Amino acid sequence: QSVLTQPPSASGTPGQRVTISCSGNSSNIEGNYVSWYQQVPGTAPKLLIHRNNQRPSGVPDRFSGSKSGTSASLAISGLRSEDEADYYCEAWDNSVSGPVFGGGTKLTVL
Amino acid sequence: EVQLVQSGGGLVQPGGSLRLSCAASGFTFNNYWMHWVRQSPGKGLVWVSRINYDGSITKYADYVKGRFTISRDNAKNTLYLKLNSLIAEDTGVYYCARVEVGALDHWGQGTLVTVSS
Numbered sequence: 001q002s003v004l005t006q007p008p009s010a011s012g013t014p015g016q017r018v019t020i021s022c023s024g025n026s027s028n029i030e031g032n033y034v035s036w037y038q039q040v041p042g043t044a045p046k047l048l049i050h051r052n053n054q055r056p057s058g059v060p061d062r063f064s065g066s067k068s069g070t071s072a073s074l075a076i077s078g079l080r081s082e083d084e085a086d087y088y089c090e091a092w093d094n095s096v097s098g099p100v101f102g103g104g105t106k107l108t109v110l
Numbered sequence: 111e112v113q114l115v116q117s118g119g120g121l122v123q124p125g126g127s128l129r130l131s132c133a134a135s136g137f138t139f140n141n142y143w144m145h146w147v148r149q150s151p152g153k154g155l156v157w158v159s160r161i162n163y164d165g166s167i168t169k170y171a172d173y174v175k176g177r178f179t180i181s182r183d184n185a186k187n188t189l190y191l192k193l194n195s196l197i198a199e200d201t202g203v204y205y206c207a208r209v210e211v212g213a214l215d216h217w218g219q220g221t222l223v224t225v226s227s
Contacts, residue, residue, distance in 0.1 A: 002154055035213035037155075044205055044220050045155065050213035088155055090213070096157075097169050099145070099214070104154040 132206030
């Protein structure tokens with residue numbers, strides 16, 4: 001059971017906008033930054049969003065992040081087939097003294 | 111180019127030991143905290159351990175405390191994870207990752223550890 005809660009699946013058609021939610025508590029999301037990672041099965045995770053809404057260089061601006069209180073979300077606009085992957089949220093947890101992850105959301109592009 | 115190249119995984123019997131390595135290049139290794147993250151088959155990501163710049167501060171997830179040891183050799187630009195007293199539940203792909211901007215910004219390719227008799 002993951003510390004952060006994500007929906008197990010999400011889907012959309014090419015060009016659509018989809019959002020993935022991530023729920024935590026006062027020990028993790030509320031007081032700390034949230035990051036998002038993309039993982040294509042069989043490969044290592046890739047950082048998509050850091051500090052709630054910042055994109056590393058090279059990440060398209062179709063990806064955006066937001067945070068409010070104990071929840072965060074990842075939005076993907078202009079959905080493309082290559083966006084099909086697993087997405088994980090992550091935040092520092094003060095009680096664990098380490099990062100905690102969501103269970104992952106499998107995004108399917110129909 | 112930042113690279114983290116992992117080695118050392120494999121098949122080990124319950125109760126056995128293994129050492130994972132993560133060789134860093136393309137950046138000043140001793141300027142960064144490093145982490146290990148595990149992914150069990152078909153499951154999500156779970157944090158395992160972290161270490162500071164010079165190895166003087168280490169921290170472990172409760173489920174590996176006392177069994178796993180993280181360390182680093184800054185002269186060799188290499189991160190390690192020693193796994194002892196392995197159990198079946200330790201099976202999975204282990205990733206090393208660098209910390210930057212408060213996130214895990216670069217990851218190794220992963221190394222598979224299988225605990226089975």
